[in-house]
């Protein structure tokens with residue numbers, strides 16, 4: 457299928473990045489948020505990210521202007537009426553995602569593919585909320601989307617070969633390397649990564665080492681580009697807790713139980729970089 461126009465639900469950390477790379481790749485994009493303030497905040501973040509690219513000489517001012525010209529913001533789902541692909545990037549909550557998919561199913565044209573950027577929730581549950589389960593799949597981008605090369609495509613038991621193929625073509629067209637996972641909690645990357653992040657928090661919580669030494673340990677000892685506590689702050693501590701809880705709900709495996717310290721930090725509103733405070737201060 458030929459994709460010309462792409463919809464994105466949610467203009468937060470991930471939605472904004474998906475909008476940026478999709479528009480930079482030449483697609484028309486419409487992005488929705490729950491209100492004007494969040495929409496403007498998300499569009500402003502895309503503008504800033506593109507400006508940084510211009511400053512670093514990665515793209516021209518003309519490319520930046522053309523990219524922004526392909527992006528339209530909205531607060532209503534009816535604007536997805538002529539999209540060929542809609543990617544949901546709202547918060548990691550299955551009930552909310554099911555509701556969004558049911559709404560999208562009503563407004564998107566019958567041929568449109570509906571995708572979720574979920575970090576690990578059930579694609580089949582989202583597909584079941586629509587009348588087109590064969591046209592639903594996971595398109596799991598990584599943070600920050602303009603930089604990270606990977607796209608994890610998630611195929612449910614109902615996803616058709618055509619939908620998978622279109623997902624792969626789309627991923628390649630926005631410059632990503634594709635891996636394919638079955639629709640199992642956490643898919644490939646988060647099933648492996650989340651226990652490590654939670655263990656790093658547990659280590660810090662019980663005083664095994666300082667946050668800096670835990671980070672330096674994995675940074676230099678395992679050659680990870682950043683330490684686990686820095687990565688937690690980048691992911692967003694609320695999002696990490698949502699992801700871990702989502703995987704735990706399915707597997708009941710104790711390695712996915714969120715540490716008390718993580719729960720307390722989320723309650724305090726210390727969500728990492730996006731709020732200026734997490735394991736480190738960013739103010």
Ligand SMILES: NC(=O)c1ccc[n+]([C@@H]2O[C@H](COP(=O)([O-])OP(=O)(O)OC[C@H]3O[C@@H](n4cnc5c(N)ncnc54)[C@H](O)[C@@H]3O)[C@@H](O)[C@H]2O)c1
Pocket residue numbers: 465466467468469470471488489490494545546547548549552556573574575576596597598599690691692695699
């Ligand atoms: N943060 C990461 O590192 C990361 C990486 C890969 C995947 N993900 C997944 O991407 C999704 C989004 O995560 P995020 O980090 O961008 O979260 P975020 O909190 O930064 O952004 C989510 C946005 O969705 C908006 N939203 C909520 N309901 C909506 C609705 N009905 N319509 C339109 N917008 C709505 C919120 O207002 C918010 O701005 C989650 O499913 C998450 O698990 C996150």
